[in-house]
Amino acid sequence: MKRTWSFWVAFAAATLLIAGVVSYFASSSPDGLDSATLRGCEVVETADGEELDGHCMAQHASEHTLSASPLADYAIGGRDGTGGIAGLIGVLVTVAVAGSAFWLIARSKR
Amino acid sequence: MTVQTLAMHMSDGIVNAPTSLVFGAIAVAAIGLCAAKARDELDERTVPLAGLVAAFVFAVQMVNFPILPGVSGHLLGGALAAILVGPYTGALCIAIVLVVQSLLFADGGVTALGTNITNMAVIGVAAGYGTAVALYSIARRRSNEVPVSGLGVIAFVAALVGTICAAMGFVVEYAFGGAVVTSLGSVAGYMFGTHALIGIGEGLITAVTVMAVARSRPDLVYLLRSAREEVPA
Numbered sequence: 001m002k003r004t005w006s007f008w009v010a011f012a013a014a015t016l017l018i019a020g021v022v023s024y025f026a027s028s029s030p031d032g033l034d035s036a037t038l039r040g041c042e043v044v045e046t047a048d049g050e051e052l053d054g055h056c057m058a059q060h061a062s063e064h065t066l067s068a069s070p071l072a073d074y075a076i077g078g079r080d081g082t083g084g085i086a087g088l089i090g091v092l093v094t095v096a097v098a099g100s101a102f103w104l105i106a107r108s109k110r
Numbered sequence: 111m112t113v114q115t116l117a118m119h120m121s122d123g124i125v126n127a128p129t130s131l132v133f134g135a136i137a138v139a140a141i142g143l144c145a146a147k148a149r150d151e152l153d154e155r156t157v158p159l160a161g162l163v164a165a166f167v168f169a170v171q172m173v174n175f176p177i178l179p180g181v182s183g184h185l186l187g188g189a190l191a192a193i194l195v196g197p198y199t200g201a202l203c204i205a206i207v208l209v210v211q212s213l214l215f216a217d218g219g220v221t222a223l224g225t226n227i228t229n230m231a232v233i234g235v236a237a238g239y240g241t242a243v244a245l246y247s248i249a250r251r252r253s254n255e256v257p258v259s260g261l262g263v264i265a266f267v268a269a270l271v272g273t274i275c276a277a278m279g280f281v282v283e284y285a286f287g288g289a290v291v292t293s294l295g296s297v298a299g300y301m302f303g304t305h306a307l308i309g310i311g312e313g314l315i316t317a318v319t320v321m322a323v324a325r326s327r328p329d330l331v332y333l334l335r336s337a338r339e340e341v342p343a
Contacts, residue, residue: 062123
């Protein structure tokens with residue numbers, strides 16, 4: 001019985017540790033897909049922020065509909081250094097949404 | 111025009127509206143099918159694992175790892191989720207992660223949810239799990255008891271294949287309705303190259319995670335359970 005418990009505790013602890021702590025060590029470079037959409041453009045710093053110079057797919061991308069949401073870009077209200085807390089919130093929301101969806105699916109079995 | 115930083119998935123506008131609609135419909139149909147089929151995979155014992163796997167994929171997706179100077183990658187998680195909780199439940203795990211990321215964290219466009227779900231939850235899971243099943247049945251033909259290290263190798267290859275196929279899903283969508291600035295061949299080559307590298311990282315994370323679960327609770331690993339059920343006692 002103890003073994004059963006320790007598995008769940010270890011899995012949950014690893015998940016929380018990765019979202020809350022390890023996420024601070026993530027690379028901030030664009031990922032493979034993002035860098036593909038940025039090919040042909042150069043990111044230039046201007047007074048209004050960053051702009052894309054050249055021709056690339058990313059120029060056709062629109063701002064996210066929910067970019068003003070309180071957790072946008074994995075930060076609390078856009079504040080620096082809050083990525084870990086945002087990550088922990090994301091883990092809890094995901095486990096709640098997925099857990100209830102899967103519970104409902106399992107229960108609908110006849 | 112401002113650059114969106116920290117986006118990990120396709121933004122709105124990368125492909126045109128008709129393409130988004132078509133892949134939105136494909137995603138909705140696939141999710142419906144998965145929800146129906148997941149009933150055979152889920153019971154009171156596996157529901158907690160499935161919920162935790164979704165949260166684990168969310169957490170690990172936050173951790174971008176460098177693959178080339180100025181380019182990073184992150185876990186997609188399709189093969190990982192499918193090996194642990196089954197292909198239909200696994201696809202739902204990834205889809206739920208993508209919906210949470212888009213609606214709560216503004217990561218991945220809302221109209222791009224269809225393409226993102228098609229690539230990562232449908233194609234990534236189908237290719238990754240298909241590879242895992244094929245390799246596992248070959249391994250079992252050689253010896254009835256596949257060691258955990260062998261399962262790790264299977265998980266690594268399955269995740270690598272799943273990642274590359276998911277990236278090719280984007281290439282198909284770009285061919286359908288992308289804002290054409292680069293030739294299709296060039297986009298395909300670049301996506302293949304970067305995602306082959308990302309796939310190595312994906313493979314390592316998937317192998318380590320699957321091996322850890324298989325060591326402490328082999329009874330929970332869907333790939334192992336399903337193979338056992340097929341064999342007549």
